[in-house]
Amino acid sequence: MTCFSFLFGRRIDSPQQFGVVEEDLSHVHNVKCYSYKELRNATEDFSTANKIGEGGFGSVYKGRLKHGEIAAIKVLSAESRQGVPEFLAEIKTMSEIEHENLVKLYGCCAEGNHRILVYNYLENNSLAQTLLGGGHSHINIQFSWRTRTRICIGVARGLAFLHDEVKPCIVHRDIKASNILLDKDLTPKISDFGLAKLIPDHMTHVSTRVAGTLGYLAPEYAIRGQLTRKADLYSFGVLLVEIVCGRNNTNTRLPVAEQYLLERAWDLYERRELVALVDTALDGDFDAEEACRFLKIGLLCTQDNPKLRPSMSTVVRMLTGQKDLDESKIMKPGLISDFMDLKVRAPFNTKASATTSFNAFSGSEMLDSSILSSENSSTATPTTLTGLYGRSI
Numbered sequence: 001m002t003c004f005s006f007l008f009g010r011r012i013d014s015p016q017q018f019g020v021v022e023e024d025l026s027h028v029h030n031v032k033c034y035s036y037k038e039l040r041n042a043t044e045d046f047s048t049a050n051k052i053g054e055g056g057f058g059s060v061y062k063g064r065l066k067h068g069e070i071a072a073i074k075v076l077s078a079e080s081r082q083g084v085p086e087f088l089a090e091i092k093t094m095s096e097i098e099h100e101n102l103v104k105l106y107g108c109c110a111e112g113n114h115r116i117l118v119y120n121y122l123e124n125n126s127l128a129q130t131l132l133g134g135g136h137s138h139i140n141i142q143f144s145w146r147t148r149t150r151i152c153i154g155v156a157r158g159l160a161f162l163h164d165e166v167k168p169c170i171v172h173r174d175i176k177a178s179n180i181l182l183d184k185d186l187t188p189k190i191s192d193f194g195l196a197k198l199i200p201d202h203m204t205h206v207s208t209r210v211a212g213t214l215g216y217l218a219p220e221y222a223i224r225g226q227l228t229r230k231a232d233l234y235s236f237g238v239l240l241v242e243i244v245c246g247r248n249n250t251n252t253r254l255p256v257a258e259q260y261l262l263e264r265a266w267d268l269y270e271r272r273e274l275v276a277l278v279d280t281a282l283d284g285d286f287d288a289e290e291a292c293r294f295l296k297i298g299l300l301c302t303q304d305n306p307k308l309r310p311s312m313s314t315v316v317r318m319l320t321g322q323k324d325l326d327e328s329k330i331m332k333p334g335l336i337s338d339f340m341d342l343k344v345r346a347p348f349n350t351k352a353s354a355t356t357s358f359n360a361f362s363g364s365e366m367l368d369s370s371i372l373s374s375e376n377s378s379t380a381t382p383t384t385l386t387g388l389y390g391r392s393i
């Protein structure tokens, strides 16, 4: 009996479910199983003082493991949208891959009702809390232009690895600032593989229930549920523009014309004034040609037609200057709001204001199948979406 089947054997009541889980994890050898007691000790009984974050799936604690390693311990909440399938997916995906720009999974705990993932702890938090956090983080990092380019290229390399080197390729599905963590040297690490999907080589796309975060979701994926690597390209493009500009893709406190970063970028690109979008916190201390190139690559990645978006490996070569950017290929970014004038009557979560348009949610608003089910892609029309939003309120 493997370590996993033992642990899962205790938590899964139904023999049928147990069989599935046991079979699912019988091939996973590279991750360690922790007892609940060890993780409770590591986090001083999951004390508030050790809590370092909260996501859609549960709380994250900093803890010291038995042998002294510091870990980030992610406790999935019972009502978490990350159910057993996503939990297993994350373990299986993460146990088989290793890259400098991906967070390392140490192991997991699945005792009783507990579902816990244990990761390498990253000292400098996420891009959402530091660069885009508006000074709310206790960590004060100066993101120089050089640091930003390293972060963009690091994330691009991590994604290129998932897309082009791992077989079958992995689509992350939730690339966003809060899923980019920074280590002590500010090396970026992509985290949160709970939504990752494997796409076999022979398939052009998989139709899937939509999950991800508004503002970063590719239109074809959000609307038709069609998932290809190009959905990650779109999210990466949004993130790239955010890093250069030092602001969130959506900020409803700004004047209307400036609220949506991609719209603003396109507008300035057309007027040949892209440089005006670069973060003013840099005080002009940046390479203007390079910054505009990064923004144009962001626009290239967020085009409406997924086929026109480059591959992640090409993006790495463009970011590093090994490949020229063909400006004639840049078209207006695809925005979900252009597909429909989708109005939400009230927030389905706490932050969006009433009658907010679809792309007006802040970065942390997540979509999942309970809100937007597109499994049967041909029937997922805008009307369906509006209906579902209506119902979820």
Ligand SMILES: Nc1ncnc2c1ncn2[C@@H]1O[C@H](COP(=O)(O)OP(=O)(O)OP(=O)(O)O)[C@@H](O)[C@H]1O
Residues within 6 Å of the ligand: 052, 053, 054, 055, 056, 057, 058, 059, 060, 072, 074, 103, 119, 120, 121, 122, 123, 125, 126, 129, 174, 178, 179, 181, 191, 192, 364, 366
């Ligand atoms: N390995 C880690 N090292 C250090 N901090 C971490 C680590 N993993 C997560 N965190 C912190 O915990 C926060 C919550 O992470 P989590 O992945 O649960 O949710 P999220 O990505 O912020 O949101 P969502 O679940 O809605 O996508 C992160 O933003 C980060 O601040």
